[in-house]
Amino acid sequence: MTKYVKTIGLEIHVRIKSKTKMFCGCKNAVALAPEPNINVCPVCMWFPGMLPVLNEEVVRLGLIGGMAMNCEVNKVSQFDRKTYFYPDNPMSYQITQLYQPIVGKGSVKTIVNGEVREFGIHHMHLENDAGKLIHAGGKTLCDYNRAGAPLMEIVTDPVFHEKEEVMEFLRELQKIMRAAWVSDADMEKGQLRCDVNLSIAPEGATEFGLRTEHKNVNSFSAIWRLIDHEYKRQLKIVESGWKVEQETRGWDDERWVSTWQRSKEDAMDYRYFPEPDLLPLELDDDFIESARATIPELPIEKRIRYLNEYKLSDDDARILTTDRALSEYFDTLVEKTKDPKKSCSYITTILLALMNESEDVNNISDLKFDIVELTRVIELVNGDELSSTNSKQVVEELFQNGWKADIIVDENGLRQKNDLWALEAIVDEVITNHEKQVADYRGGNENIFGFFVGQCMKASKWAGNPKIFNELLKKKL
Ligand SMILES: [Zn+2]
Structure with a gap:
């Protein structure tokens, strides 16, 4: 029977912890804000006539994050407009970087099953986050505190074949972002969100199979379960003579099922074009080097x-x-x-x-x-x-x-007593008080030696030096 190998690529959104949002002065509440819709303004609500102003701190932290993954820096990058409508997004589009991201190829090193391994990063780009929809009591509420918050989207090469590799890579990525003070990358708080692309192909095949994408799988254990589940689902399809479709699916981690959401959009569907409200982003050497100097x-x-x-x-x-x-x-x-x-x-x-x-x-x-x-x-x-x-x-x-x-x-009288006279007095006392055990020991029961050390330690309130007790006891018994 043909053996099928799975190949996995990841798209990871990491929330940058700048003080303010990506294009306005609103607080970037990395932890949850106490109330909905308090960190908003006409810019991040995208009122007509408002213009975005790129936050330098976001660029600096993003650059640090990229360089900490050994990515090549693009001195000139550019923002693009990705058009889509969804109620959590007041803009009806997202400002992202499709054609020229801030950093290109890189790699992340980690240890998998005791072996040092390196996994390729395809690129990382900057983009803004959307708000959050809350479904409650038969209604849907919109909270825009997060709208316009800065994100790094890290796209890996399709380099993972086992779930252990994915786990170790993600843990390492989390550590890197924390060490570089770019993000707390806490999955529970939505500061690190992961899309999992998975395809299968017969062992030795030169081309990948068609992949499915699962969006926002939001805990390490859910990713673990999803990979197993999706591999088996695709295997079943190809073994029954069918073909896996390229599609976006959702993972329900309560029921452990994957459901169809939509067939995968092509870039065409988003009508990408260069963002007219922002100039290309040019980084000078001083800016790059001072950012690099902060990486531990x-x-x-x-x-x-x-x-x-x-x-x-x-x-x-x-x-x-x-x-x-x-x-x-x-x-x-x-x-x-x-x-x-x-x-x-x-x-x-x-x-x-x-x-x-x-x-x-x-x-x-x-x-x-x-x-x-x-x-x-x-x-x-x-x-x-x-x-x-x-x-x-x-x-x-x-x-x-x-x-x-x-x-x-x-x-607390804990200073260890190394005074030979004082310790010898304790040893003598222990020997005198335990005639029966002494006779036992001298009769050949050497296992009982530890008992005497214990008694001496106790008598010294655990402050006697056990090495000295050992030597004294050996001599005297
Ligand atoms: Zn704002």
Whole structure:
């Protein structure tokens, strides 16, 4: 039987987080505005006679986003008018870039199943968003807060064959946009919306099959389900001797079904033409280079560095690079402690867990204590002055109340006792108080050794140095 291979391309809309909208001074409320239709004006409502003025911040952030995906910059790009009517769009057209986008070919690197992979970007262009329709109580309401908000549309090459590749690519894209401060790219808030194009063809075929497009599949898990479903649907069609039609379909993630919406429009249907109200966009070298200078080390480069130089696990490297502030915190901590493994584990196993549960501290930038204090905790542990068990308590207290690590350690009597005389007294006492166990051990039951260490630790209120207890016990037993 013929084996069919699926090919997937993505069109991704990312909401740019500029302060104001694309062509007017209205607030670009990236999170939901408290009320409908408050961030609107005659320009974004497209009243007759109004003219758009291109927002420089949108161009700068878009350019940064494009360059962070290694895209070639087009020094001259142009806006085009795409005509369509829909009630969420007061303009009856959209201003987009069809013929000459702001950036062309690029690529995004990520790790798929432990392997570094690179996926091609066809281009990215700028365009404005529409408003939002709310269907309630048998009526449809229009909210234009989002109308005229700036978007990047990222079009990938048809380079994905497995859903794991799509997932890792999208996660990486999200990280890039966050790291470059271009967008929060939160799918739940509609700041990253994904159209999925999928076709199938017999293995080894030189041409792609006809593709279907699913618009606005709005969560990672929905994309995962849709890819499986659409592959099986198309497979069934070709295996029954029919042909897949080129069409736009909708994905219903509650019922897990894909439904026909319309046969795919050709560019002709939109009557594209150069936007007469805007001049071509020309970028000078200074503008491009100053934008480029703001791009930080990309999350994937950091991740590879953490894996190779610091020998962190891929999971830890991935987690630490999800957020720019988090990875910068980690970098600073490593610089201070020179201990990447411990720096990683204090962040990933203690701090992140505390932030998850906390009501007021959810970001690394909200921490109540200075990074110097966490550095000190790691120094104390490495210098045998604090046990790693007790260090957790110190970090928890820093997290809740701020303050200083050394003071917390001393006030709670946690400073590890390395004083041989004091520890020897404890060992002697434990031996005297546990005659039966001592006899057992001396009779050959070596498994019981841990029990003595435990008793000594307990007697020292967990402040004794376990290594010293170990040595003393071995000598005395
Ligand atoms: Zn406006």
